[in-house]
Amino acid sequence: MSDNFPLFPEQASTFAWQVDYLYFLLLALSAFFAVAIFFFLVLFSFKYRRRSEDERPRPSEDSIAMEVTWSIIPLILSLAVFALGAGVFFRMYRAPENAIDIYVVGKQWMWKVQHPEGKREINELHVPVNQPVRLTLASEDVIHAFSVPAFRIKRDVVPGRYNTMWFEATKAGEYRLFCAEYCGTQHSGMTGRVVVMEQDEFQNWLSGGASGETMVEAGARQFQQLGCETCHKESGQGRGPKLSGVYGHTVELTTGQEVVADEDYLRSSILDPGSQVVVGYKPIMPTFQGQLSEETLMQIISYLQSLE
Amino acid sequence: MTTDTAVTTPPPARTENYLRSSYGIKSWLLTLDHKRIGILYLVMTTVFFVIGGVFATLIRLELLTPQADVVEASTYNKLFTMHGVAMIFFFLIPAVPAVLGNFILPIQIGARDVAFPKINLLSWYCFMVGGTLATVAIVMGGVDTGWTFYTPYSSTYSSFYVPLALTGVFINGFSSILTGVNFLTTVHKMRAPGMTWFRLPLFIWAHYATSIIMILGTPVVAITLLLVALENVFGIGIFNPDLGGDPILFQHMFWFYSHPAVYIMIVPGFGVISEVIACFARKRIYGYSFVAFSSLAIAFLGFLVWGHHMFTTGQSMYASMVFSFLSFLIAVPTAVKIFNWTATLYKSSVSMECPMYYAMGFIGLFLIGGLTGLFLATIAVDIHLHDTYFVVAHFHFVMVGGMVMAYLAGLHFWWPKITGRTYSEGWAKVGAVLIFFGFNLTFLPQFVLGYLGMPRRYHVYPEEFQILNVMSTAGATILAAGYAVVFVYLGLSLFMNRKASPNPWGAKGLEWEISSPPGLHNFPATPIVTKEAYAYEKDDVTPADPGVSDEGLQIPQEEHTEA
Structure with missing residues (x-):
């Protein structure tokens, strides 16, 4: 994977150089301020070292201009770095359509x-x-x-x-x-x-390999084995809502709330059905909490997503 | 024997210093004297520092090689958990406020004690009960959740005496709250005549800001721990997803306290550094009011940035951006402090004595701690660095490089005042230099490890990380040696009859106008303040003469033969 004493990680994704560029920018800024402060600390400590016990420095007046200057400069630099970091994060957060x-x-x-x-x-x-x-x-x-x-x-x-x-x-x-x-x-x-x-x-x-079944197929099989379709009928006449075309669309709940039926909604509707009942239906579905592994759930949700 | 006997007419009934006003265990355990309570805290926080240090030593020893050889995985997990719990809750949080603050704060404002002496003693007992429960949890079997106690691991999957340790932390929280209440009231109501707000030493401003955080923040962690208990006992779903709870909610509540707690640890240290720099530069702190208000600004902003610990949890993107933005804002008051401390040295009169070594070390290390904080505030970079050794190195620069250096600066600065004894200046400098270099060698390699991606809390690690880990362990060895040196000469100073004068550094401040160690009631008569803090340049600099006390209070030197 790498030699014995690496100092920098490999770059192997489109984010790598974007993050590294921010990292080097921050390193440069930090080095500048650290060196500047260290320089003045050492300089002042030597230059103004106490030469006699009764030495008394002259008082210096506070300067608002000075304080404002060294507040504003770090503020501007910080906000610039913030904006750059947030920009890259924005791209990290949302996957592209073709993923x-x-x-x-x-x-x-x-x-x-x-x-x-x-x-x-x-x-x-x-x-x-x-x-x-x-x-x-x-x-x-x-x-x-x-x-x-x-x-x-x-x-x-x-x-x-x-x-x-x-x-x-x-x-x-x-x-x-x-x-x-x-x-x-x-x-x-x-x-x-x-x-x-x-x-x-x-x-x-x-x-390659001998898996055979796709996730959607596995989900369909589970859907049948668990008896989901006894209520969630394709005709829409069952005791539960028809599930075709639900994924990605807005559903209205009995609370009057409207939610988008995403993966998380489907997941919680299976595990905790009473929490988000679609308007027009009764909270009669049993919970599947503890009965399905996360992998099986993912298969079922894949199947539900595949229903146009 | 010493020669600094200042014979004047002994004032009636005030000849005894606080250490000799009464004797026996009971006179300590039931004391209402803020100075003695400070000493009680000093002893116990030191005990926890040593316990935490032993855990740290074992951690570094294990990490010397990529394989598991010193301890097994479950032991290692307990080690880093207990290292964090001991150091954070029982050393870092109480050390500066409860030891130095308790001792110095009332004296600096010209008061005889804190506003509520009994509550002050109660706070120490809360600390002791909390500390004892946590220690029992360690001895009985240990806790392996990490000091962050993240659910559902801590609530559902980990049974190693977690509830006991949590109860300890919960009770200990009240010691913080009580100290905060005491300090706020004391600063508001008990300042000596003439001690106006803008004549307060910056140590007081820093403790004022800290007290606000203690009072507002600590109850939240108490509530959080109560909710964990409610969930476990009554099965109410709060944090456990199986019960319909949300584990991320725990992180929100935990960090709502624990991020401000970082400022509980470091802000009092800012106060110490201001005192030390002013004294050893013989100059008023440059931009006094900006330094004072920056403490309050940090205390306030510190409450608004907790979400920067949670950028990878999947919290909303816009929430993350707001937290990132606010985190960057904290850079400003922090930078203002560093610039002002540095500017104070300009055209000053710098004397490099031991406390100043630590103060300079503090500025350097805290600066690096702060700057690396910017890396972590930058969201995209934090995603890569979160939960790696970069974070470990960052917070050790702030906590150890910052807070512990400030604590040692303050301890060395006020040691003659607290104990009435002086320590070996030569050994003190050796200790400070060892600690500085040992610290850097320990934690600088960890920044590199973190950017390479080595996750924290790893018991075994890929081989390519070994060289940097060996460097880190080597540094930790030097660091430990440095601390050992400090323990030895400070300990020895108690048994050597080198008495301290009332004002060995020629410092300004009311605490230097009374004897070392102070009398039972601090001041023979209420002092009247006529000057601003750090009036080093204005008039007579108190010469570093033994035996002459300053400012007309004329308290005679205590002179006792060794018992």
Whole structure:
């Protein structure tokens, strides 16, 4: 991965140079102020060292102009750096439309990955180069954090909700994957690697192996096995609402509130159905809390997303 | 024997200093004297500093190699947790305010004690009960949640005496609140005649700002811990997602206290540095009112930036931006302080004695701590650095490089006043230099490790990080040696009969106008203040003569033969 004594991490994503550029800017600013302050401290300490015990310096008057100057300069510099940092963050926060989806579950103490095409892996993540990838992150237990230093990205994996993150790898190779949020005894063992492959290699890798079932297919199977469709009928005549076309649209709740049916809404509707009942329906659905693994939930939600 | 006996007519009933006014364990454990309570805190915070230091030593030892060799994973997790708990809650938060503040604050404003002496003693007992519970939790089995106690790990998945340690932290919180209430009231109501707000030493301003944070912030962590208890006992879903709670809510509430708590730790240190620099530069602190108000500005802004600990949690993008923006604003009052301290030295009369070594070390290290804080306030950079060794290095620069250096500056500055003894100046300088270099060697490599991506709280780590970790451990060894030197000569000074004069540094301030150590009631008569703080240039500089007390108070030197 790298030699024995690295001082700077590899740059392997489109964010890497953007973050590094901010880092060097901050280093330069810090070096300037640190050197300036150290210089004056040392200079004054020598130049004005006490030469006799009864030496008495002359009083100096406070200067408002001086105070304002050295307040304004750091203020302007800080705000400039803030704006640059927020700009890069803005791009980090929203995945582009053409990103491919991969689903990641963190649990004590391993990473489990599912590709929509059905391929699964543990403590490894294979991705194509030069292709935006969006990860949907869920946790089975405590808070973890998915961190790939070579990509300069990190996102907490929080139980009870989905977090997403995205990146675009720029260089084929293997990079370290860490759990960055302390998660218990084997926290430092919750590591792995991200393998960035050329696009055609990735396609070969994806179609290799004997998984067979895609996430949508697996979700459809679960949907049937759990008996969801006895109420959520395609005809819309069931005791629960019809689920085609729900994903991504606004639904009105019995509370009068309107919410967008995103992944988190679908997830909480399965695990805690009584909390967000769609207007016109009764809160009769049983909870599936504790019965479904995060991976299964992701499959079911993939299936629901696929229903046009 | 010393020769500095100043024989004047002994004032009636005031000959005894506070250390000799009464004897026996009971006279200490039931004391209402702010000075003795300060000493009680000094002893106990030192005990916790040593405990925390032993944990730190074991951590650095384990990290010498990438593999697990000294301790196993679960032990390591307990070590860094207990290092954090002992150091933060039982050393860093109380040390400057409860030790130096308790001792010096009432004297500096010309008061005989704090406003509520009994509450002051109660605060020490809260500290002791909290500290004892936390210690019991360590001895019984340990806590492995990290000092941040993040849910749901701390509430659901970790059973190692977490509730006991949390109760300890909860009770200890009241000692902070009580100290804050006492200081605020004391500063408002008990200033000597003529001690106007803008004649207050900056040490007082800093403690005033700190007290506000203690009173407003600490109840929030108490509430948070109560909610954790409610959830565990009654199964009410607050933080646990399985019960419909939100684990991120815990982080919001935790950091709403714990970020301001960082300022509880460092702002009193700012006050110490102002005192020391003014004395050893013989100059009024440049921009006095800006330095005073910057403490209040930091206290206020400190409440509005907690979300910068949570940029990676998935909190709303715009919330993150606001928190980032406000965090950058804190850079301004902090920079103002550093510029003003530096400007104070201009055309001054600098005497590099031990407290000044620490003060200069403080400015350098705190400056680096502050500047690296800007890296973490920059959201995009923080995403990369969050939960890495960069953060560890950053807050150790602020906490150890800043707060501990300031504490040592203050301890050395006021040691003659507190104990009535002087220490070895030569050894003191050796200690200060060892600590400075040891500290830098320990924590500078960790910035590099952090940018490389090494996560914190890792028991084993990839091999390419080893060289930097070895450097860090080597530095920690020097740092530990430096602290040991300080312990030894300060300890020895108590047994050597080198008596301190009332004003060994030729300093200004009411505490230097009374005997060392002070009499039981501090002042024989209420002092009347006629001058601003740090009037070094204006009139007679008090010569660093032993035996002559200043300003017409004419308190005779205590002269006792060793018992």
